[in-house]
Amino acid sequence: MTGNELRERFLSFFAGKGHTIVPSSSLVPANDPTLLFTNAGMVQFKDVFLGLDRRPFKRATTAQKCVRAGGKHNDLDTVGRTARHHTFFEMLGNFSFGDYFKGEAIAYAWEFLTRVLELPPERLWITVYQDDDEAYRLWQEVAGVPAERIVRMGEKDNFWAMGDTGPCGPCSEIIYDRGPEHACRSNPCALGACDCDRWLEIWNLVFMQYERDAGGNLTPLPRPSIDTGMGLERVASVLQGVDSNFDTDLLQPLIKAMEGLSGRAYDRGEAGFPFRVIADHARACTFLIADGVLPGNEGRSYVLRRILRRAARFGKALGVEEPFLYRLVATVVNIMGQAYPEVAEQQDYIARVMRQEEERFHETLNDGMRVLSGILERAGREGRQTITGQEAFTLYDTYGFPLDLTEEIAGEQGFKVDRAGFEDAMAAQRERARAAREDVKAYEFALAFAGNLDDIGGTEFTGYGRLEDTGKVLVLVREGERVPSLAGGETGYAVLDRTPCYPEGGGQVGDQGSLAWPGGAARVQDTRRLPDGKIVHQVTVTAGNLTAGQEVKVMVDRERRLATARNHTATHLLHRALKNVLGEHANQAGSLVTPERLRFDFTHFAPLTEEELRAIEKEVNQKVLANLPVTTLETSLQEARAMGATALFGEKYGERVRVVKIDAYSLELCGGTHLRSTSEVGLFRLTGESSIGAGVRRVEAVTGTAALDLVSQESQELATVAGLLKVPPFQVAGRVQQLLDKGKEMEREITRLRNQLAGYTVRELLGHVREVDGVPVLQARVDIADAEALRELADKVRDKLGSGVVVLGSQHDGRVNFVAMVSKDLVKRGVHAGNLLREVARIAAGGGGGRADMAQAGGKDPSKLDQALAYSLKVVAQQVR
RNA sequence: GGGCGUGUAGCUCAGUUGGGAGAGCGCUAGAAUCGCACUCUAGAGGCCAGGGGUUCGAAUCCCCUCACGUCCA
Numbered sequence: 001m002t003g004n005e006l007r008e009r010f011l012s013f014f015a016g017k018g019h020t021i022v023p024s025s026s027l028v029p030a031n032d033p034t035l036l037f038t039n040a041g042m043v044q045f046k047d048v049f050l051g052l053d054r055r056p057f058k059r060a061t062t063a064q065k066c067v068r069a070g071g072k073h074n075d076l077d078t079v080g081r082t083a084r085h086h087t088f089f090e091m092l093g094n095f096s097f098g099d100y101f102k103g104e105a106i107a108y109a110w111e112f113l114t115r116v117l118e119l120p121p122e123r124l125w126i127t128v129y130q131d132d133d134e135a136y137r138l139w140q141e142v143a144g145v146p147a148e149r150i151v152r153m154g155e156k157d158n159f160w161a162m163g164d165t166g167p168c169g170p171c172s173e174i175i176y177d178r179g180p181e182h183a184c185r186s187n188p189c190a191l192g193a194c195d196c197d198r199w200l201e202i203w204n205l206v207f208m209q210y211e212r213d214a215g216g217n218l219t220p221l222p223r224p225s226i227d228t229g230m231g232l233e234r235v236a237s238v239l240q241g242v243d244s245n246f247d248t249d250l251l252q253p254l255i256k257a258m259e260g261l262s263g264r265a266y267d268r269g270e271a272g273f274p275f276r277v278i279a280d281h282a283r284a285c286t287f288l289i290a291d292g293v294l295p296g297n298e299g300r301s302y303v304l305r306r307i308l309r310r311a312a313r314f315g316k317a318l319g320v321e322e323p324f325l326y327r328l329v330a331t332v333v334n335i336m337g338q339a340y341p342e343v344a345e346q347q348d349y350i351a352r353v354m355r356q357e358e359e360r361f362h363e364t365l366n367d368g369m370r371v372l373s374g375i376l377e378r379a380g381r382e383g384r385q386t387i388t389g390q391e392a393f394t395l396y397d398t399y400g401f402p403l404d405l406t407e408e409i410a411g412e413q414g415f416k417v418d419r420a421g422f423e424d425a426m427a428a429q430r431e432r433a434r435a436a437r438e439d440v441k442a443y444e445f446a447l448a449f450a451g452n453l454d455d456i457g458g459t460e461f462t463g464y465g466r467l468e469d470t471g472k473v474l475v476l477v478r479e480g481e482r483v484p485s486l487a488g489g490e491t492g493y494a495v496l497d498r499t500p501c502y503p504e505g506g507g508q509v510g511d512q513g514s515l516a517w518p519g520g521a522a523r524v525q526d527t528r529r530l531p532d533g534k535i536v537h538q539v540t541v542t543a544g545n546l547t548a549g550q551e552v553k554v555m556v557d558r559e560r561r562l563a564t565a566r567n568h569t570a571t572h573l574l575h576r577a578l579k580n581v582l583g584e585h586a587n588q589a590g591s592l593v594t595p596e597r598l599r600f601d602f603t604h605f606a607p608l609t610e611e612e613l614r615a616i617e618k619e620v621n622q623k624v625l626a627n628l629p630v631t632t633l634e635t636s637l638q639e640a641r642a643m644g645a646t647a648l649f650g651e652k653y654g655e656r657v658r659v660v661k662i663d664a665y666s667l668e669l670c671g672g673t674h675l676r677s678t679s680e681v682g683l684f685r686l687t688g689e690s691s692i693g694a695g696v697r698r699v700e701a702v703t704g705t706a707a708l709d710l711v712s713q714e715s716q717e718l719a720t721v722a723g724l725l726k727v728p729p730f731q732v733a734g735r736v737q738q739l740l741d742k743g744k745e746m747e748r749e750i751t752r753l754r755n756q757l758a759g760y761t762v763r764e765l766l767g768h769v770r771e772v773d774g775v776p777v778l779q780a781r782v783d784i785a786d787a788e789a790l791r792e793l794a795d796k797v798r799d800k801l802g803s804g805v806v807v808l809g810s811q812h813d814g815r816v817n818f819v820a821m822v823s824k825d826l827v828k829r830g831v832h833a834g835n836l837l838r839e840v841a842r843i844a845a846g847g848g849g850g851r852a853d854m855a856q857a858g859g860k861d862p863s864k865l866d867q868a869l870a871y872s873l874k875v876v877a878q879q880v881r
Numbered sequence: 882g883g884g885c886g887u888g889u890a891g892c893u894c895a896g897u898u899g900g901g902a903g904a905g906c907g908c909u910a911g912a913a914u915c916g917c918a919c920u921c922u923a924g925a926g927g928c929c930a931g932g933g934g935u936u937c938g939a940a941u942c943c944c945c946u947c948a949c950g951u952c953c954a
């Protein structure tokens with residue numbers, strides 16, 4: 001059975017048992033800063049298990065793409081060494097949200113494995129949590145597993161928890177015995193006693209039945225749930241009768257492709273390690289990029305970079321010097337493109353990103369190579385045999401140069417690397433980062449409501465059609481506690497059963513407005529949405545008391561809402577215009593819509609040129625002038641996709657989606673509030689373009705009155721400049737160019753005149769030369785403000801003098817400047833311009849210094865200038881030998 | 882989020898206790914050639930990333946910001 005068939009059979013089996021097939025969610029978890037990547041099937045249902053959200057179904061099944069790299073579950077270094085570890089893999093799962101429990105979960109799993117996959121029952125072993133007698137009994141009763149093949153295990157292996165607090169419970173694993181021929185040499189080689197390839201965990205059933213509080217106490221959940229996970233690649237290896245996941249049809253084509261690229265044959269043992277790493281990493285990189293992750297230096301981006309570079313290194317180990325990883329994207333698409341259309345659709349883009357990163361990595365290696373040569377050279381000079389741990393660490397830490405490569409190259413030249421020192425430096429680095437780490441608080445806002453969900457109804461949003469409505473206060477929360485009422489002056493959160501206030505979402509900020517009820521009023525400062533869709537208003541009571549159950553009139557701030565809608569509709573126009581001007585690869589990567597402005601991040605490889613920016617702005621404004629109707633419709637996600645609507649990765653869409661349509665021009669899934677016609681935008685002006693990281697650009701823009709204000713400010717500025725230049729506004733550029741040219745010409749003229757003047761001055765000064773112990777010394781006060789001109793003058797005088805000492809001083813703006821020059825022959829006789837000038841300047845309340853042949857100084861007391869200059873004669877007399 | 886490093890001419894980079902902003906390549910012009918390449922000569926091109934501070938004086942030292950690289954989380 002192929003991997004694709006297995007996935008298919010699993011989903012349809014559970015669909016047949018009343019489960020809704022839910023598509024895999026993005027590898028980037030939506031709204032969950034605690035998690036780097038989606039690493040299990042339950043991630044997209046986390047809110048449901050936490051009681052923060054509900055779904056229209058109670059049973060679900062998924063094939064979920066997962067990445068384990070970085071964070072708590074980090075398999076990066078193990079990949080390729082074992083037959084089973086991956087950075088990217090697929091998890092098959094079935095879920096019950098307070099519906100069926102242990103008995104059915106066990107029955108379904110058993111039926112699927114023994115009937116559908118036809119695995120021999122005598123090969124299957126079971127582990128249960130030590131105290132879970134119920135599961136122990138059910139496995140025998142429901143599945144007929146003999147007691148001797150059911151093993152009780154401890155908390156470490158068979159108790160599952162989402163976090164330190166929250167839902168948790170015992171779990172039960174199904175183990176496939178691959179037969180005595182795979183036994184290890186441990187005695188005994190048995191389940192729970194050894195950890196070898198004979199015993200293959202294929203399915204984990206989690207029985208979520210408790211809630212753990214901060215004190216560690218377990219309370220039974222009223223409606224226990226089921227969460228299961230089965231590794232697709234593992235089961236495929238069993239079904240296909242191969243020893244390793246890498247030999248299944250899910251990974252083997254990648255190894256084959258790599259054989260072709262490297263011209264080397266794959267070896268199933270030790271020597272095949274690089275092939276396995278590359279096959280795994282190619283999948284991980286392809287899928288991560290498809291989900292919008294780009295290589296970079298922090299967080300998810302950094303993990304992607306590490307995976308990609310690790311693969312690139314192993315390519316070198318196979319003798320492939322050129323970028324190659326991007327060529328494997330096509331193979332990944334071949335294997336999995338059917339099940340995951342997002343990789344097929346973005347194939348070219350993914351390959352391009354990967355290639356760019358591979359090239360960047362080559363540059364990094366070249367830079368590191370240069371630094372390493374310097375280190376080796378110095379070590380050789382110092383007669384050392386080893387590269388210190390610190391040196392190796394700097395190479396790694398600052399220049400990203402891999403340690404093994406340092407060792408290899410150093411080794412070729414007879415040097416060793418102090419590995420222990422390297423590890424020490426690394427440990428110190430880790431400690432620093434850990435010490436600075438703060439815990440990320442997820443759900444802080446939402447958790448205040450967690451206990452209050454069950455007994456209150458949902459919120460109906462009526463703000464698409466109206467800006468005023470009446471609603472009933474369902475619940476009030478203040479400082480994290482549910483309260484019966486809010487008094488005047490108090491600020492808290494209110495959930496209503498109906499509201500026209502738009503909650504923050506899809507990049508659009510939440511509405512502001514006001515509440516009114518007989519004898520009272522409140523300001524709405526912000527509106528947000530809870531994970532289950534309830535709408536929360538942040539309110540400050542300005543008069544009277546707001547009590548739960550009160551009917552209130554809700555009014556949205558009209559001006560603010562309209563300004564926001566202008567920017568939102570303009571954002572859709574902008575998105576389409578970007579694609580038309582730059583290409584279809586320009587996908588939304590982030591968006592912010594406020595009443596004041598809009599900000600739009602999108603994937604693109606280069607800074608936008610002036611022409612591109614102008615073209616985009618022009619296209620948007622043309623669509624504004626065209627007065628295109630903006631309409632919305634509700635449909636299913638599939639239907640919307642079929643219509644060609646732009647959907648964003650990482651967004652959670654329900655069954656019914658809202659589509660915003662701008663005539664035949666733009667079609668996007670969007671829950672935001674929009675104008676009725678594009679002409680209401682008024683005017684669209686781009687205000688900025690910048691980089692947001694490798695491969696992502698950001699543009700900012702304004703519309704409506706803000707755009708008009710901008711235009712008015714610009715023309716005012718232009719008028720002012722034109723007025724200053726005394727030319728009509730459209731001749732400003734020509735006039736400025738003229739002035740610049742003239743300025744340059746004048747500068748040249750000044751230089752010429754200064755030289756000429758200096759010539760005269762030099763001749764005049766030469767008449768004032770005096771002899772001190774046979775040394776010609778010239779000290780003079782001149783009228784040159786500029787320090788550079790002063791230096792040039794002294795230069796000329798010294799040249800004319802041939803041998804001698806020149807000390808010049810001048811006064812400017814209540815300060816004095818000195819310069820001293822000493823000819824080379826006199827430097828040899830002990831005259832030092834720097835020391836000389838330091839003493840001279842001190843008299844004029846200043847300081848200075850410089851080289852023996854040239855020095856500069858300054859002072860703050862112009863009245864002492866002549867005195868100071870005269871003193872230079874004495875100093876020369878002291879210095880000369 | 883915390884380190885380390887880098888930012889100087891169109892490009893690649895030097896710049897040494899703080900004291901004249903440089904090299905190579907590229908560009909322009911001239912010489913030489915029937916012409917091109919090579920060669921020679923001359924020249925243009927720099928708010929030394931940006932802002933603040935210390936100092937008589939900052940590319941250089943200190944602080945902040947930004948961009949890029951890199952490691953750790």
